[in-house]
Amino acid sequence: MENEMTQVTDKEISKNIIISARNLNVYYGNFRAVKDVNLDVKKNQVLSLIGPSGCGKSTVLRCFNRMNDLILSAEVEGSILYNGINLYSAEVDATEIRSSIGMVFQKPNPFPKSIYDNVAFGLRINGYQGDMDEAVEKSLKQAALWDEVKDRLKDSGLTLSGGQQQRLCIARTLAIEPDIILMDEPCSALDPIATLAIEELIRELITKYTIIIVTHNMQQAARVSDETAFLMVGEDRAGYLVETGDTQQIFTNPKEERTESYITGRFS
Amino acid sequence: MSSNQAQSSLFPENLRKRKRFGQIIYFLLLSCVLIGIVSLLILLVRILFDGIDWLSWHFLTNFPSRHPEIAGMKSAIFGTIWTIALTGSFTVPIGIGAAIYLEEYSPKSWFTQIIEINISNLAGVPSIVYGLLGLALFVQWMSIGRSVLAGALTLALLVLPIVILAAREAIRAVPDSYRQASYALGSTKWQTQKYVVLPSAMPSILTGVILALSRAIGEAAPIIAISALVYLTFIPTNPLSRFTVMPIQIFNWVSRPQDEFRGLAAAGIIILLLILLGMNSFAIYLRNRYQKQSEE
Numbered sequence: 312m313e314n315e316m317t318q319v320t321d322k323e324i325s326k327n328i329i330i331s332a333r334n335l336n337v338y339y340g341n342f343r344a345v346k347d348v349n350l351d352v353k354k355n356q357v358l359s360l361i362g363p364s365g366c367g368k369s370t371v372l373r374c375f376n377r378m379n380d381l382i383l384s385a386e387v388e389g390s391i392l393y394n395g396i397n398l399y400s401a402e403v404d405a406t407e408i409r410s411s412i413g414m415v416f417q418k419p420n421p422f423p424k425s426i427y428d429n430v431a432f433g434l435r436i437n438g439y440q441g442d443m444d445e446a447v448e449k450s451l452k453q454a455a456l457w458d459e460v461k462d463r464l465k466d467s468g469l470t471l472s473g474g475q476q477q478r479l480c481i482a483r484t485l486a487i488e489p490d491i492i493l494m495d496e497p498c499s500a501l502d503p504i505a506t507l508a509i510e511e512l513i514r515e516l517i518t519k520y521t522i523i524i525v526t527h528n529m530q531q532a533a534r535v536s537d538e539t540a541f542l543m544v545g546e547d548r549a550g551y552l553v554e555t556g557d558t559q560q561i562f563t564n565p566k567e568e569r570t571e572s573y574i575t576g577r578f579s
Numbered sequence: 580m581s582s583n584q585a586q587s588s589l590f591p592e593n594l595r596k597r598k599r600f601g602q603i604i605y606f607l608l609l610s611c612v613l614i615g616i617v618s619l620l621i622l623l624v625r626i627l628f629d630g631i632d633w634l635s636w637h638f639l640t641n642f643p644s645r646h647p648e649i650a651g652m653k654s655a656i657f658g659t660i661w662t663i664a665l666t667g668s669f670t671v672p673i674g675i676g677a678a679i680y681l682e683e684y685s686p687k688s689w690f691t692q693i694i695e696i697n698i699s700n701l702a703g704v705p706s707i708v709y710g711l712l713g714l715a716l717f718v719q720w721m722s723i724g725r726s727v728l729a730g731a732l733t734l735a736l737l738v739l740p741i742v743i744l745a746a747r748e749a750i751r752a753v754p755d756s757y758r759q760a761s762y763a764l765g766s767t768k769w770q771t772q773k774y775v776v777l778p779s780a781m782p783s784i785l786t787g788v789i790l791a792l793s794r795a796i797g798e799a800a801p802i803i804a805i806s807a808l809v810y811l812t813f814i815p816t817n818p819l820s821r822f823t824v825m826p827i828q829i830f831n832w833v834s835r836p837q838d839e840f841r842g843l844a845a846a847g848i849i850i851l852l853l854i855l856l857g858m859n860s861f862a863i864y865l866r867n868r869y870q871k872q873s874e875e
Contacts, residue, residue: 381762383687410765420756423779433764436774480760487764 329354329521330375330412330491334389337370337379344370346549348389350540352491357513357522359536359558361529363573366542367550368525369417372493375523376412377405393491410437413484414493418500419476421468421483426451426460429468429479433487446486454482455512474505481512485520492516494524498531510535529574533562541570623852630845638846642812643828647839652847655828657814658727659796659854662824665731666738666795671788673735674742678784679772681743682750702740709737710804718805728818730805737801738791745787749780782869789862793855799826825851 328351337345345367352358360368370379377398379385390397398408410433421429430447439446447464451457456478460471468479477497484492494513498506513522513535526532532539539562540555554567565571641651677698685691713733723729753776761771777784802824810831815822825847832844 376763378759378763381759406762406765406767409763414763416756416759416763418756420754420760422757422760422775432761432774436761436764436766436770483760483764 327353330391330393332371332374332389332391335371335374335391336388337367337374338386338388339382340384343547343549345374346545346547346551348542348550348552350552350555352521352523353538354521355517355519356537357517357524357535358538358540359532360523360525360540360542361527361532361573362542362550362553363544364527365548365550366544368542369495370550371542372495372523372525373414375491375493376409376414378409378414380405410487411489412491412493413487413489415477415480415484415495415497417496419473419480421471421476421479423467423469425465426468426471426479427464430482430486433483437487450482450486451479453485453516454478455508455515456482472505474501474508477501477505477509478512481509481516485516489520491521491523494522496525496527499527506531529562533558541565541567541573543569543573626845626848626852628845629842630847630849633842633846634849638843639850643810643831647837647843650840650843652825652828652850654811654814655823655825655847656850658811658822659824661727661815661818661820661822662731662734662802663792663796665727665818666734667788667792669732669735670738670742670791674739674788674791675746675777675784677739677743678746678750679777682747683768683772683776698740698743702744705800706737706798707800707804709733710801712736713801714804724819725806725821726819727815727822730802730822730824731818733801733805734795734798737798738795741791741794742788745791746780746784749783749787750776752783753779778869782866785865785869786862789858789865793858796824796855796858797826797851799824799830802827803830825854 331351332348335345335348335350336343348367348371350358350371360371362368373379374387374391375398377387379387387399390399392398393408393412396403422432424432427447430450431443434443434446448457448461451460456475459475460466460479463470468476471479477500481492481497498509501509510531513524516522524532524536536558538555539558541553541561542550543553545551553569554561554565556566561570562574565574637649638651639656640653641649642653643655644650681691681695681698685694710733713729713736717723717729717732718725723732757775757779758771761775766774806821806823806827811821811823813820829844829847829851832840832847835841
């Protein structure tokens, strides 16, 4: 693995890979939660992070938009390269990153504001100058929510169903036109039909965006992602990356035995 | 009971006893509520009886007088309005600001912990102590004089801990997922506070503010230390005017020997209670309006 990484030339990186983690270590106080993760994410693809509970998938995901900065005890070592810039270098501002690397959370968390204001929120705080109505409509359409809410944009986002709320959260993220969207188990609070709608949406969004998704549901990873990274918990309770590769290959012909055991359900 | 097939043979027959115990607890709890309500009712009824005859338009528009039939509490009512308006304008921004700092900005250190403990303790300091502090600090040291401003600053100090505690409580109750969503869209810390945290916390903050101001409006002790004036035949025209407030006027009337003045005191209490009731209703109205805004 190490060798493969170093052999990738800069040219290839700029061509295909939009963001990559190098020697990523995350500590919560003295506890190391994530150990030496190296991960490349290809442009306009879906990468899924799978693995047992506590393996640090969400922690890794939250490194990509520096959400871990908000946790006082958390400390991140290593680097994340995005467009050739290390997101963890001193001159990079976490707030700025988050408008190009958006995030959708595990539990739908629309603001207690109107549907319209939810979508407009990110645009307003970033000082958007264009036509707000147009931008809101476009984002809601992209999130496949427009037809359901176009007559009730003034209603609170909290009046929507769980699946609609999650699509509203996606629309809110799409509104600021990020490059990459991070999704932290976006369907875990949803019923199967709402889940299917989100999965279809993810496949549609991929033409414009790059998506990294954490999921507990291996069928979901198989359905939506192009590449899969499998993480596990080590003896020291730190999460580490076991293997990463084409989703097809990970699910049918994994290189590592541990991956196979996990995928076939021999342990969880 | 014993014929009941559903009864497990594992336990002795005791359901009736357990249920009776539950009944006793129910009545005990009910009486706890009734003690409060009944004594309040008795108080209200007595005051209404004593004061209703003295209530009239000129009671509100006349200045105090040694002739009970023409005495009014105009100066006290205006003094109270001035005092509370000023107290509110000091307390609300400072209290909410301190709460935001403590909840959202302050690093967790021994220093902030001491501040936190202090604020909780300050909320329990007797009001006369604040009165003496105000007398020394504002009236004498800062030479503001025995003015509305000095009184309002003193009351602001008195209720500030209450406002801070209420506002912190309200800010803490805002779900963290809102903050995360806001940050994830590229908000700065202050934008998150302004557009997400404060709007969600506002109903509870306002309730706390109005309850705190309701307490300030009924305080006599600190104002006696600051102003000590009861016989005023003018209303404050600016923050440096001398003043009196309703509780002091009431206190003064109660301490007169003539029965008529006790009637006046009761009438004054009715007015004071009406103002308090009005403020509390306003708090409830505001809370409901904000809640509707944020939930529907």
